[in-house]
Amino acid sequence: MAGNTFGNVFKLTTFGESHGVGIGGVVDGCPAGLKIDMAQIQIELDRRRPGQSDLTTSRSETDRIEFLSGIFEGVTLGTPIAFVVRNEDQRSEDYADLKDVFRPGHADFTTQNKFGIRDYRGGGRSSARETLARVAGGAIAKQLLSQWGVSVHAFVSSVHQVVVPLPYTQLDLVTTYESLVRCPHAETEVKMIQRIQEAKNEKDSVGGIITCVIQGAALGWGEPVFDKLNASLGHAMLSINAVKGFEVGDGFSSTLRKGSENNDTMTTNHDGGIQGGISNGKDIVLRIAFKPTSTIGKQQEALNSNGEMVQLEASGRHDPCVLPRAVAIVEAMAALVLADAALLARTNKI
Amino acid sequence: MAGNTFGNVFKLTTFGESHGVGIGGVVDGCPAGLKIDMAQIQIELDRRRPGQSDLTTSRSETDRIEFLSGIFEGVTLGTPIAFVVRNEDQRSEDYADLKDVFRPGHADFTTQNKFGIRDYRGGGRSSARETLARVAGGAIAKQLLSQWGVSVHAFVSSVHQVVVPLPYTQLDLVTTYESLVRCPHAETEVKMIQRIQEAKNEKDSVGGIITCVIQGAALGWGEPVFDKLNASLGHAMLSINAVKGFEVGDGFSSTLRKGSENNDTMTTNHDGGIQGGISNGKDIVLRIAFKPTSTIGKQQEALNSNGEMVQLEASGRHDPCVLPRAVAIVEAMAALVLADAALLARTNKI
Amino acid sequence: MAGNTFGNVFKLTTFGESHGVGIGGVVDGCPAGLKIDMAQIQIELDRRRPGQSDLTTSRSETDRIEFLSGIFEGVTLGTPIAFVVRNEDQRSEDYADLKDVFRPGHADFTTQNKFGIRDYRGGGRSSARETLARVAGGAIAKQLLSQWGVSVHAFVSSVHQVVVPLPYTQLDLVTTYESLVRCPHAETEVKMIQRIQEAKNEKDSVGGIITCVIQGAALGWGEPVFDKLNASLGHAMLSINAVKGFEVGDGFSSTLRKGSENNDTMTTNHDGGIQGGISNGKDIVLRIAFKPTSTIGKQQEALNSNGEMVQLEASGRHDPCVLPRAVAIVEAMAALVLADAALLARTNKI
């Protein structure tokens, strides 16, 4: 209800504030008997981890995960899998002057009004640091999906006005994580890095689009009415910090075609692998729009708790572009939705 | 779980197949003491009703709603509000030849594979006729919101390549329902009607975009993590038949701006009224992309249950453009999300 | 949330007030492909129906059920199964003088205070008439369970101080419904009828105990912690009107034995078929205590809405003993719990 749990059968609950003791989560409903590759979970976390390059925030966290329950001799028990990652590089003092100022574009003002209190240090609960728990939970979902031959690949398809010029079918998605900006198209990658560096130099920020491709999903996942697979995927993606748009298949551009042009044949996939809210066996294709990071170094006006406008220059650490780190988050959220839909589909027939 | 219920505190469950006995729903969690304007509910249903003009399907339904419970002497009891609309113009025989054919772009193929059975008459449960129950449930949510000074207005902002050239702030949204195509910009309305007529004449179909504006929502609605207000709204909209894309505020176009340009000041609203997943008191602005109707009169290839490709010409009745009728659905889904968020927000503080 | 839905995967939502349009429900999550025996559902409803003999209320209702959705050519579609039973013998005028009086032992006072409004006619939503929707939903669950070899049998094991002297293993439970009081032990049945007649003649009422036996449940149903099978069964039974106690296996009497006496061997079943909250393959045995009907003809003191104590003689129709009619309700609730647990158990292992 309070929105810290995601999923129906395969569920993830997350907890933790950016500058509190740590961030963690509980995966409930993961079937018993799944062999867990711990090293792989850490790899997924590392893909989201800050401080990987000078394109990301300078906050330095090792993000070592500790599992507290649910795994016995390397195998899931069917009981809740709890984990925690302790915060290390907290520097709460950096945020002391934000106690009474609401940063533009952030949750500071809305959180204060909703709850009458907030942990102002680095955004508290609304910090994107929360998403590391999603990556950990999603890593387990991925390992489950992998048993069923399902893979999830996301990549950065645009940064500001720099766009990958090819469809995903002409890219080698497996190479995405070799790229610092998580773009598997080498030429575009260079331009993206350049674009992010420019933004950084200007003490500004840029956004962009992540494309996510799910391959191998069985025919028949997703529920017909309110929990259409695309609706659950949309919910998942729109719950990620800074996301402002979501498309499945051709999305907005399908509005520019006629029905006779848009209806899929055996060889097209305008619908992005989902029809009537149910997976049809083709690749599931999503696009997710991230606004430019709200935290910028440039001076800007901000409201304070006295209702006055003051000048603000961000002193907290931040990313000039969140997309490279968000690729792992998008994959995690997609995996959570699919694992859940797959388990629920086991109850469809007598 | 099976996805026929929407909401947490204020919940709508819908039931019914397109050519079965009827379509209906149960609203649970509506607070007691709300005076219900029955005539207004029927008006909302009429806005979605087929057969309103020659731009819509020729299926003729009066869509008279019967309430079965939950309202006593015109006031809600706090108990479930159940209602049913009986199907009248069923003509199931029109669909007999679809028993063994899967219409392109529809849920026929996926439903058959998911459940091993389907009601093939007019799409059965996956027909957009299900959405009349959403409109009825949403009409109750609207009346609740209205008590709190919240209004919900949607309108057709594009049909195929015909686009309203002004921002919503320069339109009179109250006039939307005076327009057959639900476009409050007279000049564009004419072009839209023309565009839909062309599609109809070509036995083809067109899609488009609906914009939805929510005014008067209190500061503090929406939950911080997985159930961000935009995530719940996205879920709601993406669960409507034919929706393939969703944006809040500037959505995809915000990716083309820098942070310094995109961060909102007192007078801008790039974020569309939601920050950190919580309403900030400004107008909440959404855009929803509908693909062109999958059912078209034009001959096209379709798979049959023997795995063969056959030629199909739709004989069932259908809309060349669903957007005019979908405006009421979009408003209903928005209202359901907001009523739920508002009630849940009552538990935020001790 | 508002408590009108029961179950997780196999869910029943009920609606309706005692003297409103009707009582009905929606079963969601019933797997597709189940052949429904409609006549059997009506038989189950008839077992709960008022007016079956002069031992029950004189309210005369045929309780004919109409299905609105979810069943196609006699088989479940996997979509919501909605149904309604219209109220016929309403006589709301009998209740006019209860508008401002709160009947002792009833929900009148608490409902009025909770919601600020109530349908005072025959208890409104809190009337046991609501339970007919449970019987209908449970009848579907029973048919599903029957596919898996599971049977559910309940019977009246005590009325006031009249008690069946044998364990259920020495009774022929199949004969229960041949008995007007639903007691399969002929000698005791006679005494129970006599006891109920005496109460009726005295314008008083009596309670008693129903025993419920579930046979054929697979090993492994029920969840280990909060949703232990006994906890879900207890929740189900304690949600029935007038129930004040619940036991699984030997219940309270197990507190009078030592561990060495109480631990089950291959041939004993003190634990009632559930260990650690999970079914162990033995018979599941429950006992449910019903207080005497609160509505009595005898004059008694009652509070009115002015806060005064007034003399009340019940004029509404009522049962001197609800147990005979409650047997069908107990079976229905047990079936709902088991169908849900069985479906959920499909997700236990990879």
Place this chain on the structure above:
Amino acid sequence: MAGNTFGNVFKLTTFGESHGVGIGGVVDGCPAGLKIDMAQIQIELDRRRPGQSDLTTSRSETDRIEFLSGIFEGVTLGTPIAFVVRNEDQRSEDYADLKDVFRPGHADFTTQNKFGIRDYRGGGRSSARETLARVAGGAIAKQLLSQWGVSVHAFVSSVHQVVVPLPYTQLDLVTTYESLVRCPHAETEVKMIQRIQEAKNEKDSVGGIITCVIQGAALGWGEPVFDKLNASLGHAMLSINAVKGFEVGDGFSSTLRKGSENNDTMTTNHDGGIQGGISNGKDIVLRIAFKPTSTIGKQQEALNSNGEMVQLEASGRHDPCVLPRAVAIVEAMAALVLADAALLARTNKI
């Protein structure tokens, strides 16, 4: 779904195995602004802690709780409150010989069959050690309830055949925790201690009954149909290890009275403070039956994983009577139900 979460608005999720890293939980939905008394939470945990006297298991655990999130400068943030208690005295080797044996009366056999795997060390997830997370979560609920003037008191009212001879109204419940066996009637306390010592000496165990009294609950908590307050309380209590029976008010003994005797007046409380599933402002009174501990030192027959019967003498540490430690658990579960019901009741009226 997998049953590790309890509650609707105020929710507790628990995790952890008896001999794993630790036991913990996440409280979600606790309103913001609650000042938390950490010392009091530790006190509640200490009341459940093993090793308090020679009447309880010799397992020695300090049960120090660490909070991971949700509390900022001593006050709740409205975000998830996560906590963990690390296991210290694990001695897993004590359980090595239980790997292939299923202890009678325990969850060993059912867990193995349900999940195909189990953590056999001390019962794993099905160990009552899990309940410490309930006590921690319940301690937060209690502090919330305390703000509203609600208190929760439980005590041991019988051990085997030793019964407190007075109604709770003649006992000083505040003194319960001064008693090692949590019995506020000094004379009976002595007999209970003696009875437990006897059982211990015989390498046997005894059960008993806990009475729980909730005072100060507002009129109007609990939902009318499936989530009646007594149904939620029953669910809560029946989810505690070893509980086999539950009563509200006079429970089973109300079946021995007539309606005219049982209907409550201003001065009686046969219904135990709940009518129609809704609190009526009187004391809420519950009785919970615990079977004798299944783990006993006496030799008994047990099934092994080869399907053979073998002789078993428990070597793991255990309590000859769980009731003294269970008092804190009963209070915690009651508090969780009430906090949830109270918050949900905020949405009853417009």
